[in-house]
Amino acid sequence: MFTSINPFTQETIAVYTAHTQQEIAHKLELGYNAYRELGKVSLEQRRQWIMQVAQSLKDNVELHASLITQEMGKTLKEARAEVLKCATSAEYYAENITDMLQPRIIRSDAYKSYVSYEPKGIILAIMPWNFPYWQVFRFALPNILAGNTGLLKHASNVSGCALAIEKIFTESPFPAGTFQSLLVTPKELEPIMADPRVQGVTITGSTPAGKNVAALAGKYIKKTVLELGGSDPFIVLKDADVEAAAKTAVIGRMQNAGQSCIAAKRWIVEKEIVPTFTTAVRNILLGLKQGDPTLEETTMGPMARLDLAEELNKQLQSSIQQGARLELGGIHEGCNFAPTLLTGVTSDMTAFKEETFGPLAVIVEAQNEDDAIALANETPFGLGAALWTSDLDKAALLATKIESGNVFINAMVRSDARLPFGGVKESGYGRELSLEGTHEFLNIKTVYIQP
Numbered sequence: 001m002f003t004s005i006n007p008f009t010q011e012t013i014a015v016y017t018a019h020t021q022q023e024i025a026h027k028l029e030l031g032y033n034a035y036r037e038l039g040k041v042s043l044e045q046r047r048q049w050i051m052q053v054a055q056s057l058k059d060n061v062e063l064h065a066s067l068i069t070q071e072m073g074k075t076l077k078e079a080r081a082e083v084l085k086c087a088t089s090a091e092y093y094a095e096n097i098t099d100m101l102q103p104r105i106i107r108s109d110a111y112k113s114y115v116s117y118e119p120k121g122i123i124l125a126i127m128p129w130n131f132p133y134w135q136v137f138r139f140a141l142p143n144i145l146a147g148n149t150g151l152l153k154h155a156s157n158v159s160g161c162a163l164a165i166e167k168i169f170t171e172s173p174f175p176a177g178t179f180q181s182l183l184v185t186p187k188e189l190e191p192i193m194a195d196p197r198v199q200g201v202t203i204t205g206s207t208p209a210g211k212n213v214a215a216l217a218g219k220y221i222k223k224t225v226l227e228l229g230g231s232d233p234f235i236v237l238k239d240a241d242v243e244a245a246a247k248t249a250v251i252g253r254m255q256n257a258g259q260s261c262i263a264a265k266r267w268i269v270e271k272e273i274v275p276t277f278t279t280a281v282r283n284i285l286l287g288l289k290q291g292d293p294t295l296e297e298t299t300m301g302p303m304a305r306l307d308l309a310e311e312l313n314k315q316l317q318s319s320i321q322q323g324a325r326l327e328l329g330g331i332h333e334g335c336n337f338a339p340t341l342l343t344g345v346t347s348d349m350t351a352f353k354e355e356t357f358g359p360l361a362v363i364v365e366a367q368n369e370d371d372a373i374a375l376a377n378e379t380p381f382g383l384g385a386a387l388w389t390s391d392l393d394k395a396a397l398l399a400t401k402i403e404s405g406n407v408f409i410n411a412m413v414r415s416d417a418r419l420p421f422g423g424v425k426e427s428g429y430g431r432e433l434s435l436e437g438t439h440e441f442l443n444i445k446t447v448y449i450q451p
Helices: 021-038 043-059 061-072 076-100 134-146 156-170 186-194 207-219 242-258 271-286 306-321 369-377 392-399 434-439
Strands: 002-005 012-016 112-118 122-126 149-153 179-182 198-204 223-227 232-236 264-270 325-328 340-343 360-366 384-388 406-409 443-449
Touching (some): 002 156, 149 156, 384 392
Parallel strands (some): 122 149, 232 384, 384 406
């Protein structure tokens, strides 16, 4: 049984029954048959069907947003934006998939040689609760357009979202089984991954979860994409626009109650501007209103689960004991965690060394720009990074020194269907989105023709 609990009220929303072995077997068969059927459907037809999926998301945005808010607690405003992002990304892929799948001509000694990009079968997605629609659609859209089919194992606390997404595709013209949701526990994944009809596995989740999935996928020789944890640095150099940086830092850390793999988790600031930056962010944080996510005036909802709030509090208290100074917040009741700011954080403290998944911002003082880069890289993670400076030539050079899959200059790190997204080090490997993400689970086939 899977139980969905409203994080704000702690009331049970729904209880879902796990799929049986027979139901899982049927879904695998249905998914493979859909893959075969999609192979007979033109790309133009698939494009039209995806546009219908986009329109369905737009027409029912309030329904989907409300479900997101009920199950994992983000504000309705954030939830609406997430659903609409899925819709606009569907439109983007519909407009650009033809170019993304175009064979690439390669000059050789052959009469003709080229690379084609072809579907392979069912792709299994293991997805998290923090962006319960966007994480799913950014995997599903390019794969389904390319001719693969999707099988989703969603986080158990957002089973309602998983089934709602499945329904969108079920009600579309796509063949039955094109996209399906599995209500199963992690222990039941191995036989699914072992099935020869499953040709790839993508996971967004914690680093330990990613290691487990990668080990199993390796056992059965299945291609994987791992988008794992992050402790993203937000570097502010002394020549930056401090007010703009402060505003973006707070949004980057506190949106979705800080529950994002690419949240601005470590604010690394050159020492000359630490006082000014601290005052600026503190004033902005004081203006946030944490509370009922269904109210339009609320700017930050609760954390998604009690255990997550308790874990964040442990990390907070540990950092204070290690010498960090509590500037703001630091209190929580149930899943409701106040926006919190720590200063005086150093690289030997918990809040620096570990990924903090919640509304906890920390300021780390850097002696100079070289020290700032060194501090940014002093982490096992490497997902995203932001760098703020008025010298764009310097920024381009420093970006090459940051160990991260994404570097955003004078902007907030975010995922965008137009740009490849993924990490290095313990943040994983492979890419989602854009051309690179579209090709991850395709057969990159070399064709060599000699008359």
